[in-house]
Amino acid sequence: MTLSLVLFFIFGTLASHAISRTLPEAAIANKHEQWMARFGRVYENQSEKDKRFKIFKDNLEYIENFNNAGNRTYKLSINEFADFTHDEFLAARTGYKKRDNPTTTTTTSSFRYEAVTEVPTSLDWREKGAVTSVKDQGECGCCWAFSAVAAMEGIAQIKTGKLISMSEQQLLDCSTNGGNEGCNGGWMTNAFQYIIENQGLTTEENYPYVETQATCAMEKAQAQVTDISDYEEVPSNDEEALLKAVTNQPVSIAIDGSGRDFKFYSEGVFSGECGNSMSHAVTIIGYGTSEDGTKYWLIKNSWGESWGENGYMRILRDFDSPEGLCGLAEEASYPTI
């Protein structure tokens, strides 16, 4: 071996250690145990544990390297999804159905906020009392129901002054119209259509969430508290139009939430890579500009309070492509009273 080759090996090895900053295996195993205790995770057998440890380790290293690079507008953290495979995550935590042919779903509805000119520089519907606490869809792909309900809770509070937590379970069980499939996915527009036909939606208390689809309980479904007259879709791929709508009420949106950074987002203004499927739905409940001048949307998710900023995410606004970051301006809608 020549000297230069030897040096190459020495420096090559040192360099790769320096870059990946790999934690010792025992330290990772320790973190895994702590994480299992925190999230109450129990594995059936050793081979299952080994498999989950590999996923955990891979995610942990990714997250530590990401945060150590320190040059992004947001941070990641290990959360309860740390040992999920990608497919498990998508099936359990998302649930917005892909359009067979997205280009044919051009908006035909009217847009009542077209002429809006008064747009404050920032807005947070939480401060105006129009947002209930963050909910958790658990292991059921029904983000669509949570997104629709958050928009319902918002417009009802704006119209009546009363904030009432409403029922996702009613939508899960009863809104099977238009291809909605409970924990296997659905669309908010179908949920709004069901609410119109049912002449309202009942409360969370009356029809509580049980994380699985069941038969529609008619007597509960008919104890409606909030009726809507219609729903509208925001013109697609237009963040300006979206802003006009959000100025007036919380808005349901579809989003590509399948990426690793989205999954492990913990704080800051998200500006990262998205995944490759419009598989999730959330609700925009405000917008603003961060201290460093980055414009953001404020979104309410349904993954509990341990994800993101107490269950919320700030995500880049006025992205340099019309569909918005992660496609957030592609399919937005809101109920009207």
Ligand SMILES: *[C@@H]1O[C@H](CO)[C@@H](O)[C@H](O)[C@H]1NC(C)=O
């Ligand atoms: C270990 O548990 C997993 C699921 O938890 C199961 O699929 C697998 O068959 C089990 N393996 C053995 C050897 O029991």
Ligand SMILES: *[C@@H]1O[C@H](CO)[C@@H](O)[C@H](O)[C@H]1NC(C)=O
């Ligand atoms: C951050 O730093 C990493 C490593 O130096 C680099 O690969 C990446 O492109 C940087 N990202 C940004 C947004 O500057």
